[in-house]
Amino acid sequence: MTPGAAALAACAAVAALALTAAPQSQPPSAWPVRFVDIAREAGLTHPITYGDAERKRFIIETNGCGVAMIDLDDDGWVDLLTLNGTELEPGGRRARTWPPGQAPRIRLYRNVRGRFVEAREGSGLDKIGWASSVCAGDADGDGRVDLFLTYFGRNVLYRNLGQGRFEDVTAKAGLETGRDRWGSGCSLLDVDRDGDLDLFVANYLAFDLASAPEPGHGPNCRSATRKTARPCCRSARWASCGRRAR
Numbered sequence: 717m718t719p720g721a722a723a724l725a726a727c728a729a730v731a732a733l734a735l736t737a738a739p740q741s742q743p744p745s746a747w748p749v750r751f752v753d754i755a756r757e758a759g760l761t762h763p764i765t766y767g768d769a770e771r772k773r774f775i776i777e778t779n780g781c782g783v784a785m786i787d788l789d790d791d792g793w794v795d796l797l798t799l800n801g802t803e804l805e806p807g808g809r810r811a812r813t814w815p816p817g818q819a820p821r822i823r824l825y826r827n828v829r830g831r832f833v834e835a836r837e838g839s840g841l842d843k844i845g846w847a848s849s850v851c852a853g854d855a856d857g858d859g860r861v862d863l864f865l866t867y868f869g870r871n872v873l874y875r876n877l878g879q880g881r882f883e884d885v886t887a888k889a890g891l892e893t894g895r896d897r898w899g900s901g902c903s904l905l906d907v908d909r910d911g912d913l914d915l916f917v918a919n920y921l922a923f924d925l926a927s928a929p930e931p932g933h934g935p936n937c938r939s940a941t942r943k944t945a946r947p948c949c950r951s952a953r954w955a956s957c958g959r960r961a962r
């Protein structure tokens with residue numbers, strides 16, 4: 717057998733072995749996971765408010781907000797924090813003023829063996845506004861999980877004081893931005909591995925409620941593919957957008 721023929725024969729043998737060793741292909745089985753909505757049974761019935769429930773005029777009313785599931789009291793049961801938004805004044809461009817006790821608020825629920833019980837008073841998570849996202853971590857290294865919340869407006873760092881109570885330490889932590897921005901996402905992570913948690917905040921649009929055009933009247937709502945620009949969001953289903961953040 718020539719060297720070339722020997723090499724070919726060896727390759728054929730390896731290929732035959734590979735074929736016999738290859739697993740038989742199996743039809744994909746259904747993923748054995750199902751989800752069932754048990755929010756009501758678990759005690760989670762409060763709605764989230766984010767702009768007018770029926771008609772959205774501006775993009776700020778459309779994005780909604782996040783939640784966090786964390787064991788805040790170290791009892792082994794994951795607790796729940798739900799953020800909230802607000803509404804605009806009817807026909808106006810400012811966040812409305814709410815009667816005492818009626819503002820949509822951040823809700824902190826303690827998990828009591830699978831049922832969530834709201835901590836009604838004294839949590840200190842008091843800021844009302846367009847909350848967007850939340851991230852959790854022990855920012856000051858005292859062993860308790862703290863919370864950072866982003867807003868359209870002013871972001872907030874809440875220090876966990878224990879017993880379901882929090883303190884706004886944004887200014888103390890050097891996190892005042894000096895101007896309103898639209899914080900859309902965040903992470904608390906040790907980027908440089910020095911043992912201290914660092915903070916990453918992503919911002920969304922540069923958006924100003926005072927100057928945002930009504931739906932159908934802004935340059936972002938015009939078709940760029942037609943010779944004659946025309947509104948592409950005439951319906952109230954479309955909301956007026958802002959510029960990209962820089």
Ligand SMILES: [Ca+2]
Binds near residue numbers: 789791793794826827
């Ligand atoms: Ca818990």
Ligand SMILES: [Ca+2]
Binds near residue numbers: 855857860
């Ligand atoms: Ca802490």
Ligand SMILES: [Ca+2]
Binds near residue numbers: 905909910912
């Ligand atoms: Ca660090």
